[in-house]
Amino acid sequence: MELRQLRYFLKAKELLNFTEAANSLNISQSTLSQQIKQLEDELQIPLFNRIGKRITLTEAGELFSVYALQSTSKANEGLQLLKDLNNLNTGKIAIGVTYALRDIVTQTLVKFNDQYPKIEFEIVFGTSKELIEKLNHFELDIILTFEEILTENHFKYQTLFTSPMTLVTSTNSDLKSRKSISLKEISKLSLALPAKGYSTTQFINDAFNKNNLHPKVAIEINDIPTLLELVKSGKWYTILTQTTIKNEKEIVCIPIEGKNMTRTAMLISIKEVYEKKAVKVFLDILKSLV
Amino acid sequence: MELRQLRYFLKAKELLNFTEAANSLNISQSTLSQQIKQLEDELQIPLFNRIGKRITLTEAGELFSVYALQSTSKANEGLQLLKDLNNLNTGKIAIGVTYALRDIVTQTLVKFNDQYPKIEFEIVFGTSKELIEKLNHFELDIILTFEEILTENHFKYQTLFTSPMTLVTSTNSDLKSRKSISLKEISKLSLALPAKGYSTTQFINDAFNKNNLHPKVAIEINDIPTLLELVKSGKWYTILTQTTIKNEKEIVCIPIEGKNMTRTAMLISIKEVYEKKAVKVFLDILKSLV
DNA sequence: TTTTGTAAATCGGTTTTATCGATTGATGCT
DNA sequence: AGCATCAATCGATAAAACCGATTTACAAAA
Known part of the structure; x- marks a missing residue:
């Protein structure tokens, strides 16, 4: 199971249409089908019902989607946090x-x-x-x-x-x-x-x-x-x-x-330790005041 | 960002030793190094300090690890839920x-x-x-x-x-x-x-x-x-x-x-819709009573 | 100080896998 | 019946993960 597959799954769930979902994800419909199938194989249960050319979520798909969303969301939140850290909206010196x-x-x-x-x-x-x-x-x-x-x-x-x-x-x-x-x-x-x-x-x-x-x-x-x-x-x-x-x-x-x-x-710091951006900015201000 | 990378990162964080973490993950140390580096590149911030041959978590690594853990946990919980569904420990008919x-x-x-x-x-x-x-x-x-x-x-x-x-x-x-x-x-x-x-x-x-x-x-x-x-x-x-x-x-x-x-x-059901295991078992019991 | 051992990074090559385009088969709509 | 549409499938390709060997940098021992 990979975040990529969860993202694909969630988009497919949202649009209930593999072709449109694939377009929206900028991948081919072929790829989306394969990745969903692979995910289903790993989970050992279908996530979608294929009713003719229509698809609907199975019970498993419905239940699983909650966790898929949380998983991808948490990863995104982590990314956002690091952006904040970089924009000096968070952190400690x-x-x-x-x-x-x-x-x-x-x-x-x-x-x-x-x-x-x-x-x-x-x-x-x-x-x-x-x-x-x-x-x-x-x-x-x-x-x-x-x-x-x-x-x-x-x-x-x-x-x-x-x-x-x-x-x-x-x-x-x-x-x-x-x-x-x-x-x-x-x-x-x-x-x-x-x-x-x-x-x-x-x-x-x-x-x-x-x-x-x-x-x-x-x-x-x-x-x-x-x-x-x-x-x-x-x-x-x-x-x-x-x-x-x-x-x-x-x-x-x-x-x-x-x-x-x-x-x-x-100023003394440890050579190999990554210098926080906040520290760098702090020192720039400090040096400008000297 | 992929769950694989988050799993690698969390193991490396746990052991603070790439070689051991790689062994524990059944991958080579080379691979672990590369994947961590790739993750750091994507996040645009180092997760580990490389102090000589020692590694420690950076501030970013510490903060990010919380989200990485939640992300992987939620994915695992989703998997577990589907197992429960299969073992008839959850679900609705x-x-x-x-x-x-x-x-x-x-x-x-x-x-x-x-x-x-x-x-x-x-x-x-x-x-x-x-x-x-x-x-x-x-x-x-x-x-x-x-x-x-x-x-x-x-x-x-x-x-x-x-x-x-x-x-x-x-x-x-x-x-x-x-x-x-x-x-x-x-x-x-x-x-x-x-x-x-x-x-x-x-x-x-x-x-x-x-x-x-x-x-x-x-x-x-x-x-x-x-x-x-x-x-x-x-x-x-x-x-x-x-x-x-x-x-x-x-x-x-x-x-x-x-x-x-x-x-x-x-008994009437829809042909193409995935039959829940719980329904199958229910029907088996029903037929045995007929 | 030199030597030795160890850990992470790097390099080149291999395998795996994600991806694509084209095609097929099934289906719904006109 | 014919046409358009959608998901599945197939074969080929590109990308990515992975490995083993080597290098580099360090730390500990001699």
């Missing part, structure tokens, strides 16, 4: 983001939703390590984070933009008017830094080590909004990429002197 | 009967239902004319009646048995002990006869005409049980085939003298 890139994602989200309101989202904030773990388990379609030291070659990497590392400080601080600051100076300040898992922290520690400097880390914390609150108090300083604190008030950021004191925002 | 043959039908019905309780029935009592009309409109599968004068050659006729025409009278009647009676004698009696449409009435009138006799018809009535009530009163006589009054009390029947004073019970 799962995106992982490091907190530093929050702003760019929310902007994109708003713009995307205006155009394609039916697409659902799952946004996961977390450390690079956590996000990459989830990406590897296919729980995320794509992640936005900063460049990693170690790259895996089943990942696909796309750079978005670079952003300077900056010392973040309260507007009340003495340093607020400085245009730049050295690592050495920073090493004398009392710092509140993001927790270990954050790639920024890793990056900062590497930078201090290379210069044989030891930062005074007073606080480690795994929540960036809280971290910024602490900085606004004026008691501590922190180090973040500039983009992280876009749109934040009561704080200023001072670029750090030295080579490679920038970070590159990246 | 429509039978037309002239009242005279009521007894044989009810007996068959009881016996048939013991063996095949799931088959539904529609029993239609009526005149031969009415029944043949319905048969021609495919509203009945078969009719039980007496032989017709005019036969149509798209009908199939089967004889069941013959039954003598009898004068029916109350047990109080003077005639109750008679072994036979002539038409001439009957023509002197006050008769209550079935209405015009009944073949018996037609038959009786023909018989009287041939002998140049004129019956005294006091009452014409289109309900046989009422007719019999009238006869039981002793005021009127009627003429019926013997089988009609099987199991009736308070009345006796006296065979009518003369050649051709018998009627033949028949």
